[in-house]
Every structure is written in C-alpha cells, then in structure tokens.
Amino acid sequence: MSRVLVLGPRESLDEVVEALYQEETLHILDFIEQDETFAIGKPLERASSVSEDLVKLRSISSILDVGEKGDKEALEVDTEMRSKIRALEINLSETDDSRKRTEELLSTLDARIEHMTPFASLPLTLDMYRDYESLSVHVGRVTRDLSDIGSHLKDYELFERERFVALFVPIEGAEEATVYLGSKGFTQVDLPDMDGDPKELLVKMKAQREKWEKKLSSTEKRLDKLGQKYSTFILSAEETLAVEAEKAEAPLRFATTEHTFVIDGWVPRDDARKLKKALEDMKGIFADTIDREDEEPPVLLDNPEIHVSKFEFLIRIFSTPSHDEVDPTLVLSLIFPVFFGLMIGDLGYGLVMMAVGLWLRGKLKDIPELSNLMWILFVSGFFATLFGMFLYGDAFGIAFHYHPSPGETPAPWLGFNLMGIDIPYNAPIHKTGKFGAMDLIALSILAAGVHLGIGFIFGVMNERKRNKKHALAKFGWLLVLIGLVIVLLRVAVQAEGLVVPKAIWFNDLANLTYPIRDAMLESFVFFGSLQISYVGVVLVVAGMPLLVIGEGGLAIIEIVGLVANTFSYARIAGVAVAKGATAIAFNTVCMPMIFYADGNIAMIIMGAIFLFLAHATVFMLGAVSAGIQALRLHYVEWFMKFFKGNGIDFRPFGIRKVQEV
Numbered sequence: 001m002s003r004v005l006v007l008g009p010r011e012s013l014d015e016v017v018e019a020l021y022q023e024e025t026l027h028i029l030d031f032i033e034q035d036e037t038f039a040i041g042k043p044l045e046r047a048s049s050v051s052e053d054l055v056k057l058r059s060i061s062s063i064l065d066v067g068e069k070g071d072k073e074a075l076e077v078d079t080e081m082r083s084k085i086r087a088l089e090i091n092l093s094e095t096d097d098s099r100k101r102t103e104e105l106l107s108t109l110d111a112r113i114e115h116m117t118p119f120a121s122l123p124l125t126l127d128m129y130r131d132y133e134s135l136s137v138h139v140g141r142v143t144r145d146l147s148d149i150g151s152h153l154k155d156y157e158l159f160e161r162e163r164f165v166a167l168f169v170p171i172e173g174a175e176e177a178t179v180y181l182g183s184k185g186f187t188q189v190d191l192p193d194m195d196g197d198p199k200e201l202l203v204k205m206k207a208q209r210e211k212w213e214k215k216l217s218s219t220e221k222r223l224d225k226l227g228q229k230y231s232t233f234i235l236s237a238e239e240t241l242a243v244e245a246e247k248a249e250a251p252l253r254f255a256t257t258e259h260t261f262v263i264d265g266w267v268p269r270d271d272a273r274k275l276k277k278a279l280e281d282m283k284g285i286f287a288d289t290i291d292r293e294d295e296e297p298p299v300l301l302d303n304p305e306i307h308v309s310k311f312e313f314l315i316r317i318f319s320t321p322s323h324d325e326v327d328p329t330l331v332l333s334l335i336f337p338v339f340f341g342l343m344i345g346d347l348g349y350g351l352v353m354m355a356v357g358l359w360l361r362g363k364l365k366d367i368p369e370l371s372n373l374m375w376i377l378f379v380s381g382f383f384a385t386l387f388g389m390f391l392y393g394d395a396f397g398i399a400f401h402y403h404p405s406p407g408e409t410p411a412p413w414l415g416f417n418l419m420g421i422d423i424p425y426n427a428p429i430h431k432t433g434k435f436g437a438m439d440l441i442a443l444s445i446l447a448a449g450v451h452l453g454i455g456f457i458f459g460v461m462n463e464r465k466r467n468k469k470h471a472l473a474k475f476g477w478l479l480v481l482i483g484l485v486i487v488l489l490r491v492a493v494q495a496e497g498l499v500v501p502k503a504i505w506f507n508d509l510a511n512l513t514y515p516i517r518d519a520m521l522e523s524f525v526f527f528g529s530l531q532i533s534y535v536g537v538v539l540v541v542a543g544m545p546l547l548v549i550g551e552g553g554l555a556i557i558e559i560v561g562l563v564a565n566t567f568s569y570a571r572i573a574g575v576a577v578a579k580g581a582t583a584i585a586f587n588t589v590c591m592p593m594i595f596y597a598d599g600n601i602a603m604i605i606m607g608a609i610f611l612f613l614a615h616a617t618v619f620m621l622g623a624v625s626a627g628i629q630a631l632r633l634h635y636v637e638w639f640m641k642f643f644k645g646n647g648i649d650f651r652p653f654g655i656r657k658v659q660e661v
Contacts, residue, residue, distance in 0.1 A: 001297035001323070001650075002272040006263040008285040013261055014044055016285060017250045019278055020263070021243075024654035025271040027298045029264045031255040041251030041261060046077075050248050053082055054241040056089050061234050063096045064227035069366050072236045077244050081237055088230060095222060102216045109209045116205065118164040118189070119198035127195050129166065136174035138167040143185030152180045164189075250653065266297045266650070297323050300650035307379070308333045310372040318635055319645025324465050326458045328643060335451060336630050337376070341383025342443070343575040343626035345431065346583070348396035349619055350388050353381025377623070380630075392576075393427025396615055397583025401426055413591040414584070428499045431580035435497040440573030442492045442500040448569035449485035451633070452562075453478060455641030462642050473550020474642070476543040480559060483539030484566060486520050490533040493521075565637050571629050579622045586614035 004026065008016060020026050031040055060066075075081055118141075119126065129137055142163050149158060153176060157168040165186075169177040194201060255262040267275050272289050279287040299320050303309040311333040321327050344350060357378030364370040393400040395416075400423040402415025412418045429443075430436045459474035492501035504510070510517045523531035540559075547555035593607025 001266045001300070002269050002289040003291070003295065003297070004263075004265055004267050004272060004275065004287060004289055006265075006279055006285065006287045008261060008282070010256060010259055010261055012282060012284055013041070013251060013254075015282055016261075016263070016279065017044070017247050019282070020250075021247055021654040023271075023275055023278055024652050025267050025275055026263075026653050027266040027650050028250075028253050028653050029266070030253045031262075031264065037257060038255040038262070039257075041254040041256040043251055044248040047245065047248035049082075050077065050241055050244045053077075053085055054238070054245055056085055057234060057238050057241060060085070060088055060092060060230075061238060063092055064223055064230065064234070066227055066231045066234050068235075071232045072239060073232060075233075075236045075240045077240060081240075084233065085237065088226075092223075092226065095219060095226075099216065099219045099223070102212055102219065106209060106212050106216065109205060109212065112192070113202065113205050113209065115189075116192055116198055116202050118161075119192065120202045121161040121164060122159045122166055122198075124159060124166060125195075125197050126192060126201075129191050132168075132171075134171055136169050136171050136177065138165070138169070138177055138181055138186070138188070139191065140165065140181075140186050140188040142181065142187075144183075146184060149180065153177060265653075267652075268300060268650075296648065298650040299323050299647035301327055301329060303327070303329050303333075307375075310375045311336065313369050313372055314376075314631070314634075316649070318639060319643075320647035320649050321643070321645060322647040325462050325644065325647070326642070328458065328639070331454055331458075332634055336634060337380040337383045339447070339572060339630040339633060340380035340626045341385075341387045342391075342447070342572050343629060344380075344384035344579065344622055345387040345392040345576055346394055346396065346579070346622075347385055347388035348615075349622060350381045350383070350385030352619060353384060353623065354378050355381075357381055380626075389427075390425070391427055392429055392431055392580075393423075393425065394431070394580070397580060397587050397618075399430060411588070411591075412595060413587045428503065431577050432584060435499070437573060437577050438492075438495065439498055439500040440576055441570050442489065442498060442504075444569040444572045445485060445488050445492075445566060446500070446504060447572060448566040448637075449481060451569070451638055452481050452565060452641060455638045456481060459642035462644075469550045471550075472546050473555065476546025476550060476555075477562065477641070479539045479543030479546070481562060481566070483536045483541075483543065484563060486533050486536035486539065488566070490521065490523055490536060491530060494529075494531055568637050569633060571633070575622075575625055575629055579618065579625075582621075583615065583618050586611070586618065590614055 006016065006020075020028075031038070034040060129139060142165055146158065146160060146165065149156065153169060153173060155170055155173060156177070159166040165181075167177060167181065192198070192201075251261070253263075255264070267289075276287045276289075279285045299322065301309075301312050301315070301321075303312060308330050311329050314332060314336070315321070315327075315329050341350070344353070357374045357376075357380075361371050361374035361378065364374060388394060398413060399415045401417045402410055404410040410418055416423055429439045431440065456474050456478035460471050460478070463471035463474055489501050489504060492498060493505055495501070505517060505521060520533055520535045522535070523533050526532045544556055544559075547558075551558075590607055590611040593610065594604050597603040597607065
C-alpha cells in the first residue's frame with residue numbers, strides 16, 4: 001500500500017471527487033483533528049437536495065414494499081427523475097394515509113369484537129347487567145369450576161359459559177360473593193359501553209369489519225400495482241441517489257482551508273501511478289505518495305477469484321489480518337474442505353452436498369456471502385465423496401464390503417456386497433469397524449501435525465518482522481510439534497490391526513526417503529515394551545531451549561497445552577464415527593420395513609419415507625457439526641499459533657457493498 005496526499009483548490013473539489021469515485025482505488029482516511037488552519041470540509045452544494053430526494057424515495061420504497069433486489073436501469077439525477085419522485089410521493093400520500101386509517105379502524109373493531117364475544121355467549125342484554133339498587137353484579141372470568149356455589153352462597157343467580165360468568169346476588173351478599181369468586185381465580189371484565197343484545201351487536205361489528213377489510217384489501221392491491229409498476233424506477237433511482245449522496249458528502253472526510261482541500265488515503269502500490277496521473281491531469285491538482293512507516297495501512301486480501309477468494313469471509317468473521325501478517329485464506333481454503341470431508345466421508349452424503357451446494361449457489365448468487373458458503377459446501381461435499389469412496393468405502397452408512405465376524409449372520413443393509421452389489425474396491429478404513437476409530441485418531445494426529453506445523457511456520461514469518469525472540473520461539477514450537485507427532489505415530493505403528501500408522505511409515509513415498517524414515521523409526525524401549533522414536537525425542541528436546549529463549553521458562557509447561565491442541569484434532573475422528581454410527585442405526589431401524597415387507601406396498605412406502613427423513617436428519621446434523629468443528633479447528637487451534645488480526649479492511653472510495661444499495 002502507498003500513502004497518497006491530494007491537494008488542490010476548493011473549486012475543483014467536485015471534479016476530484018468524481019475522478020476518485022471512478023478510479024475506485026483510494027481508501028480515504030477521515031480527517032478528524034481540526035485546528036486553526038484545517039477544518040473538516042463541507043458537503044457539496046447538491047448534497048442537501050440529493051439527500052432530500054433519497055429520503056423521499058426510501059419512504060416510497062417502504063410504502064410500496066419494494067425489496068432491495070430487482071431489475072435496474074441507468075439513470076441520471078436530473079429534473080425528470082426528481083419530478084417523477086415528487087409525483088409518486090403525492091400520489092401515494094393519500095392512499096397510504098387511507099390504508100393507515102383503515103388499519104387503525106380494523107384494530108379498534110377487533111378489540112371491540114373480542115370484548116363483546118363472551119357477553120354474546122350469555123342470554124342477557126347489556127342493560128340487564130347494570131343499574132340495580134338491590135343487586136350486586138359480578139361479571140368476569142374464572143379459572144376454576146363453580147359447581148359448589150350452592151354451598152357458599154344462599155341466594156344468587158348464575159350465568160356461565162366457558163369460564164365466563166355473570167353472578168347476580170343481593171347487595172348484602174356482595175362481599176361474600178367477592179370472597180367466593182376470588183377463591184375461583186375470578187378476573188373482572190368491564191361492561192361494553194353500549195346497550196342492546198350482544199349477539200346482534202356482534203353481528204353488526206363483524207359486518208363492519210368485513211366492509212373495512214374489503215376496503216383495506218382494495219387499497220393494498222392498488223399499492224401492489226403501483227409497486228410492480230414503479231419498482232424498477234425506484235430501485236434504479238435509489239441506487240443512483242445513494243451514489244450521488246456518497247459523492248456529495250465525501251468532503252466531510254477531507255481537510256480544507258478557505259481556498260484549498262487536502263485528501264489523505266491509501267492506494268494499492270500498483271495503482272498509485274495511475275491514480276496520480278488521473279488527478280494531475282486536472283488543473284491545479286497535486287498528488288504524491290509519502291512514506292509513513294508509523295501508520296498501519298488498510299489490508300486488501302488479494303486472492304485468486306477461483307475458489308480461494310470465496311473463503312475470505314470466513315477469515316473476516318474472525319478478524320481481518322493486520323498488514324504485516326500472512327493471509328491464511330489460501331491454506332484455509334485447502335484444508336477446511338479436507339477436514340470437512342474427513343468428518344463426513346460418505347459417498348452418498350457427499351454427492352448430495354455437492355448437488356445442494358451447486359443448486360443453492362445459483363439461487364443465491366445475489367447474496368455473495370451465502371453464495372460463497374454454498375461453494376464451500378460444494379467443495380467440501382467433493383472431498384466427502386472422495387474420502388467416502390476411497391478411504392472409508394461407504395454410502396449412506398452402508399459399507400461397500402461388510403466382513404461379518406465368525407458366526408455372525410449379517411443383515412443386508414450393512415454392506416452392498418450383502419445385497420449382491422459388487423464394488424471392485426476395498427477401502428482401508430471402516431469407521432465403525434474394530435480398529436476404525438483408532439485409525440481415524442492416528443489420521444487426526446497426522447492432520448494436527450500438518451495443520452499446526454503450517455501455523456507455526458506462519459508464526460515464524462509473522463514474528464520475524466515484529467520480534468526475533470518470538471520468531472525463535474515459534475520455530476521451537478514447530479520442532480516440539482514435529483517431535484511429538486513422530487513419537488505418537490511411532491507408538492501407534494506398534495499396535496496390531498491399525499492401518500493408518502503403517503501406511504504413513506511404509507508407503508511408497510516414505511520408501512523413497514527411507515534413510516529419513518528409518519531414522520525416525522529407530523527407537524528405544526520405554527515402560528516395558530513401548531517403543532519411542534529417538535528422532536522424535538531429540539526434536540522435542542531441541543525445541544525446548546528455543547522456547548525458553550523466546551518466551552521464558554514457563555513455556556516448557558505449555559508443551560502440555562500443545563499435546564492437548566494435537567489431540568483436539570481427534571474431533572475429526574469423533575464426528576466421523578458418530579455420523580457413521582448414526583446412519584447405520586437409522587438403516588437398522590428403517591430398512592427392515594423395506595427388506596421384510598413381504599410385498600406389502602404400504603409398508604415399503606412407509607419404510608422408504610422414514611429412511612429418507614432419517615438420512616435427511618443425518619445429512620443436516622452431519623453438515624452442521626462437521627462445518628462447526630472444521631471451523632473451530634481453524635479458529636481455536638490453528639489461528640492461535642500465528643494470527644492476531646485487527647487489520648483494517650481496504651474500502652476504496654467508489655466501491656459500495658451490495659447491502660448498502
């Protein structure tokens with residue numbers, strides 16, 4: 001980023017603002033500290049009229065319920081546009097007032113109908129409730145039964161329906177009646193301020209309501225037609241005026257004197273020359289870059305549009321990187337889908353996720369963040385498909401090849417091979433198999449080593465500019481991490497039945513570097529039979545002095561925390577096994593309704609519906625839990641190794657966010 005200062009006469013301010021808006025490269029620094037020489041600039045002359053028109057237009061948009069999205073056309077802020085806005089405002093004003101009055105009237109009628117309805121349920125006219133000298137009348141609602149009233153009151157007349165009561169007692173028994181009703185949860189209801197039969201009054205009120213409801217419906221239809229007719233104009237004019245308002249109010253961000261202005265800001269280094277040329281072609285304008293190392297420039301995340309940039313919002317949700325930090329978007333865009341895929345790891349669910357992601361991405365293309373989220377779902381679904389096919393070998397919880405234990409009579413829904421479907425590939429890991437969970441934990445530890453290792457490398461790169469000691473400590477943590485992972489995997493390779501640890505040590509790639517591999521396998525015996533790698537221990541010990549130099553002696557204790565960080569990645573195994581076990585459980589419950597229906601079509605259909613709903617549930621829960629856990633591993637375990645954030649987003653003048661339109 002280059003710091004740019006633009007100076008010129010105030011009469012050229014309008015022209016300069018227009019040029020800056022067109023260039024879309026200057027991140028303006030707001031001028032705040034006024035003094036005797038410099039003051040905050042004043043809006044351009046047109047600002048007041050533009051703002052007034054914009055307020056009118058937004059009021060019209062609200063009345064007509066015009067959304068933020070729709071067809072737009074290029075407009076100019078001219079007399080014709082303003083005349084059209086004023087005409088629309090006058091035309092709508094009377095109609096909108098009529099709608100509000102009708103809505104208010106309907107609200108009053110609803111309250112009166114609600115008040116009158118219980119009175120209409122009793123065989124009494126309204127004048128029968130009042131004006132007695134010798135009777136006390138109690139009208140209201142009770143919460144408990146009044147069947148025992150005869151044992152509490154001697155002389156009374158009671159009318160009751162659905163806990164609404166009217167009790168008439170002699171005036172001398174009023175207090176006794178009040179006490180009795182109080183014991184029944186009595187709440188008094190005021191008498192309507194009307195006379196006559198409540199039933200007839202209720203009918204008249206409902207008729208009135210119907211009449212006003214029709215009037216409201218007619219008014220709303222008229223407004224709907226106006227909305228449809230003018231929506232394109234309203235959206236276009238609103239966007240045009242919003243842009244004009246932003247330009248007209250831009251001087252509020254500049255420093256000005258009586259005759260000049262100064263604009264301070266940042267521009268991407270590659271665009272500085274072009275911006276200077278565009279401004280200096282104007283008469284009296286001077287623009288130049290200055291060196292200010294004490295200032296923190298805004299941060300422009302510059303990632304490839306294909307795939308990587310779509311993950312930038314996940315970074316910004318946490319925090320924008322500061323200007324001297326490594327942008328982690330590229331690594332996150334590669335590893336997040338892999339972690340997600342490892343946790344789902346199912347051919348069936350993966351294909352559905354790809355289809356859903358692709359479909360919704362097209363539907364949500366006008367909402368960039370949601371569209372990007374659907375792209376992430378698509379890519380993550382791709383890895384779920386890949387791992388489901390080649391690593392775990394299952395689809396919708398059904399294994400490609402199920403191998404029953406001796407004496408076991410397996411159900412057909414446990415494996416495609418048991419249904420007579422031959423898939424010519426045997427996957428190495430079975431999530432719910434005897435050693436599946438342990439293999440997945442070993443895989444998680446390897447993932448932790450790679451992921452956290454990248455984090456410490458980024459930490460070294462970041463800290464070498466800030467603090468050499470801290471950079472040294474990050475390198476020490478990297479050595480300790482690699483040593484720990486080697487020790488853990490070397491221990492795991494001794495376990496019987498595990499596939500992953502042996503695949504790591506004895507694959508073709510490892511054979512190509514066999515001197516290194518053999519060195520890491522070289523071990524000493526610990527606790528009887530546990531073999532510990534010499535290389536792993538040496539790396540851990542070698543990293544410790546660097547930790548002490550960089551972060552002090554207490555850093556040695558924090559190695560326990562690093563072990564916890566490493567095992568935290570076992571949540572990959574946890575989600576994968578839980579998701580697989582849940583799918584198998586639902587298959588076990590629902591599939592017998594299909595396999596053992598004996599031709600009962602209703603049973604088959606019911607079983608298919610239950611099976612669909614069950615797998616839809618697993619799909620939703622799996623996608624949410626895998627997404628949250630993959631994000632947590634990045635935000636909590638990974639970012640803490642190198643990322644501080646708190647950077648300022650680069651927001652060039654002239655580029656507006658979609659939601660601001």
